Amino acid sequence: MPDASRPTFGDLQIEMAHGAGGSASRRLLEGLLVPLLSNPALNALGDSAILDVNGQRLAFTCDSFVVKPLTFPGGSIGRLAVHGTLNDLLVSGALPVALLASFILEAGFPGEALRRHVEALAEAARGAGVPVVGGDTKVVENGKGDGLYITTSGIGIVRPGLRLGPDQVRPGDRVLLSGPFGDHGITILLARGEVDLEADLESDSRPLTPLVSALLEAVPEVRWMRDPTRGGLASALNELSQQSSLAVILEEKALPVRAPVRGACELLGLDPLQIANEGQFLAVVPPQQAELALDALRGAPGGEEAAMIGEIRESPAGLVIAETDYGGSRIVDMLIGDPLPRIC
């Protein structure tokens, strides 16, 4: 069935925006890749593909990491590569089983730097209790890379009985967020030194294991989860509103944003809702379980600042709306263009 809302890809060339997780990324994904590769698991467009393997539901996902700089406050490319893929499995409702890591190295990259990045990756994997069971290494000529790119893949076992997806979401459901947002993107921006700003801020890169486990144990009826990485909360929630044909209504004053993130965004004309995160997740839960879910998140280590940030309504279908204290409201758009390239 042709889908009138599906974007088409006719772009003359690849721009940085195609990697930003906003509207250009969506055009590349839904206008080119999905139509050409079409199959049910892909078309679901989840954080992981869900496969039935001899009666067992497995989650399968991969991500490439091209973050610049390679090391930044609170993390590095190796940590990010582990946490990013683990978190995609976790928010798909899966218990991670194993990871793979594939390295594209630029000739001339220092051996000691590589050792440090692999150590960080190994430590992150050990910390999350998931082994890196294989991988690959390729080398490109000096000038054809940027030191180090890492692609990680992961498989996990989907928790039995769990059904997550935009089709599970109902009007009245509540939207929860695991903690303050925007830290990762702004940290990378500042670490690059291109903006004359300093802030006491670090990346939120972390495994979501304890938070997701606490939530699912308290409230197995969770409807939908997603980690709002590239494109931020705005992209993740716009995808939810469009895929569910429902409205996501955010309560502006409930949104947890740290002062340095808010300050940097105001100065630079950015919307914190469009800034990337690497250690937070969104969850939609039935209204009756919302308080229980929030308590579970807040009681888990690292979830102390979790918040209930909004609810699902029938209309305006397909939109994300932020409501202010004063009765005002604004449409929260997907990211257009790419103000913050290569944040993951």
Added chain:
Amino acid sequence: MPDASRPTFGDLQIEMAHGAGGSASRRLLEGLLVPLLSNPALNALGDSAILDVNGQRLAFTCDSFVVKPLTFPGGSIGRLAVHGTLNDLLVSGALPVALLASFILEAGFPGEALRRHVEALAEAARGAGVPVVGGDTKVVENGKGDGLYITTSGIGIVRPGLRLGPDQVRPGDRVLLSGPFGDHGITILLARGEVDLEADLESDSRPLTPLVSALLEAVPEVRWMRDPTRGGLASALNELSQQSSLAVILEEKALPVRAPVRGACELLGLDPLQIANEGQFLAVVPPQQAELALDALRGAPGGEEAAMIGEIRESPAGLVIAETDYGGSRIVDMLIGDPLPRIC
């Protein structure tokens, strides 16, 4: 237990040779990555990691592709990315279930070229009957990539009862090869136009599905399989001889090499045994089943030129030896350095 034969990685910087599949790659893998990430599935160093997931044996593998040029006689990066990962699953004794594809794009890469490469990837996956169920796209600045790098990951179900590995190999076993070798590496070299040579040759990039199936159905007692990609037959067989502590004795005149590959190698001072392949595999079988295995391969589409190329002996343990017609012999070494960078 410390292993005196394990190489150590103290290299000052990454060189092209670290990506060539020879001795420098081995030093990077076994001297740095394996010690830091150590776990049983990784340490087995197979073409895929073999995992026990709730009593089911799964194969899990990934490869990054940085081939240059992106299109060449007989293939392109998209085809290669599908076949390479599929073949790693197949020679691990697995039936492929699904693939993922992650793209690192350079800003400025033409949209139409991307479409062609994704079409080739989609067609290769359809041709092999395996869906691409997910992936990722990242964009790096112009000058920080080389158009397009693709990383594919795959999972498969290991055939029940199959036990493959260097520890299964016994003196007296025979070594089979699915067809002529060296085509892929020499094709890429010529396609790059850096050598003033022409030849009627194309890459052997193809899925090994029909060949591996035919072999395993005829001879379920197969001991070991591997696709000799980077580093060629020499690297694959040296790994076998070292991991099994046995000798691999090749019969020089039984080695199937096409005339253009032999000619190019003679002119350029290369050993065809060290040249990469993307559509061939090696198998070790018990001596009693060797003829049956060879017949099975030759009877399968694309296996007409399969050959029995050698046998396993007790000594000289850890070495690969090529014996000539005239009673002479030479040690076949792993590739040192990288005469043919970025062939996959």
